[in-house]
Every structure is written in C-alpha cells, then in structure tokens.
Amino acid sequence: MTVPTTGPLRVAIVEDQPLFRSMLEHTLSGTAGLQVVAAVGTATEAVRALRPGTADCVILDIDLPDGNGIALGVTLRRNQPTLGILLLSAHDAMDLLLDLPADVAAGWGYLSKTSSTSEEVLVNAVRAAAVGETVLDPALLERMTPRAGSAVARLTDRQYEVLRLLAAGLSNSGIGDRLGITEKSVQNHVNGMYATLGIDADPQRNPRVSAALRLLEETGPAD
Incomplete structure (x- = not known):
C-alpha cells in the first residue's frame, strides 16, 4: 500500500x-x-x-x-x-x-x-x-503478557520491548529514541525478533504487520 x-x-x-x-x-x-x-x-x-x-x-x-x-x-x-x-x-x-x-x-x-x-x-x-x-x-499492549509456550514468550526482554513499540507504530528511529539505543541496534533486535517468530522477508507480506498481529495473537491480559 x-x-x-x-x-x-x-x-x-x-x-x-x-x-x-x-x-x-x-x-x-x-x-x-x-x-x-x-x-x-x-x-x-x-x-x-x-x-x-x-x-x-x-x-x-x-x-x-x-x-x-x-x-x-x-x-x-x-x-x-x-x-x-x-x-x-x-x-x-x-x-x-x-x-x-x-x-x-x-x-x-x-x-x-x-x-x-x-x-x-x-x-x-x-x-x-x-x-x-x-x-x-x-x-492496551502494556497490559498484555506473552502466553506460555508461544514464540513471543521466547523473545528476549529487549526484543519483546522492541516488538511492542513496533506494534504501537514507532519507526526504528523512534524506537531507538525511546529506548536510548542506536537505530542499528534496533534493527538487530528486530532481525532477531523476526527470526524467533519465524517471520521471513516475503515481499508479499509486510513483516511489521505480521509481527504486530503475532504479538496480538500470542499475548493475553496480565494476571
């Protein structure tokens, strides 16, 4: 689009x-x-x-x-x-x-x-x-936690933080500013997160969309 x-x-x-x-x-x-x-x-x-x-x-x-x-x-x-x-x-x-x-x-x-x-x-x-x-x-994302056994639950704390900010619409630059890390570091975390979630570089699918929907699918309200 x-x-x-x-x-x-x-x-x-x-x-x-x-x-x-x-x-x-x-x-x-x-x-x-x-x-x-x-x-x-x-x-x-x-x-x-x-x-x-x-x-x-x-x-x-x-x-x-x-x-x-x-x-x-x-x-x-x-x-x-x-x-x-x-x-x-x-x-x-x-x-x-x-x-x-x-x-x-x-x-x-x-x-x-x-x-x-x-x-x-x-x-x-x-x-x-x-x-x-x-x-x-x-x-709403702040109230959610990964479901046990899900791929999202296997992310590192930093990767999960990056995923949540990505799903909230922040660019890599914006995520870096929020977390106080470089844009290159953000991209490294994004790549690692994609690998853990099994999100590939299919040109027919926006990987950020796939990641956001996976976050929604594999999290639930915190107890």
Whole structure:
C-alpha cells in the first residue's frame, strides 16, 4: 500500500458521537500534513462520502448506529485496496483484527477511546495505517503478557520491548529514541525478533504487520 507522495494525507472520520467526532476533526485538521476530507456519523453516510480515491485513511468507530464499523471497513477496503483503516472502540476489542479476511488484513490499526491515547499516538496510527502497517493501542499492549509456550514468550526482554513499540507504530528511529539505543541496534533486535517468530522477508507480506498481529495473537491480559 502506498499513499500519494505529494499533498497532504487525506483522512476521513466515521464516528457517531458528535463531540468526539468534532474533537478528532479539530485535532487532525490542525496537524501539518493531514487534511480531513469527510467527517460523518453513520455507515450510510460513509459509503456515500467515501468514493474510491477520496481518502488515504479512514478512522472508523466500531459501533455505528446503522452498522458495524469492521464490516464497513472491509467494504471500503475492497472498493479501495490502498485505503488505511484505523478502528476506534470504547471497548477492548483489539483482537477483532485477528478475524479480518486475509485479502484486507494489512493496514488496519486499533485505538481504544478509553485508554490514555495522545494526539501523537493518534497521528502516528493514522500515518501508519495509510502506508499499510498495523498499529495497536500502546496502553492496551502494556497490559498484555506473552502466553506460555508461544514464540513471543521466547523473545528476549529487549526484543519483546522492541516488538511492542513496533506494534504501537514507532519507526526504528523512534524506537531507538525511546529506548536510548542506536537505530542499528534496533534493527538487530528486530532481525532477531523476526527470526524467533519465524517471520521471513516475503515481499508479499509486510513483516511489521505480521509481527504486530503475532504479538496480538500470542499475548493475553496480565494476571
């Protein structure tokens, strides 16, 4: 998936709560490099407004008054295979990303409305979804621990830390800044993590997406 190299990143918002929709629109409109092209409250309005090519990424509330946000996202993605999708929910429904049809599974992110998500996290998630990456809510990830016997449980502490930051949408440079290590060190940890998880360099699959989904699949709430 790619987005236009010129002009702002076009974002659409589908959120039924008027105040929250307005807050999202205000935040994203005030961010350099982003342009809100539509802000609607129902699935019906979204289908009407989001013709293929209208937006590069859409923020979707999972619970809409006239439909399910995930089903709407699948429809929009099949109409526009390059469309990034960022799901929002008031519930912890992050594992729903594991049930997406294979043909549309890349480029979906998930943020919880009730976590301490910052503007930076929101914007990073939008940008990542637009280029086909999978971004998971960092506050929810902090509450998860690897399942016993899983490949994720075999990662070193540092590799697991890198994986969690990768899944939260940080670049290798951003991970290095967060952990106080060089970008080359981050790449070494990423390579080791990919090897342990059995993620290869298949050009048809984004390894960062595969790693994020593996993290989601092989972790559970901390006791």
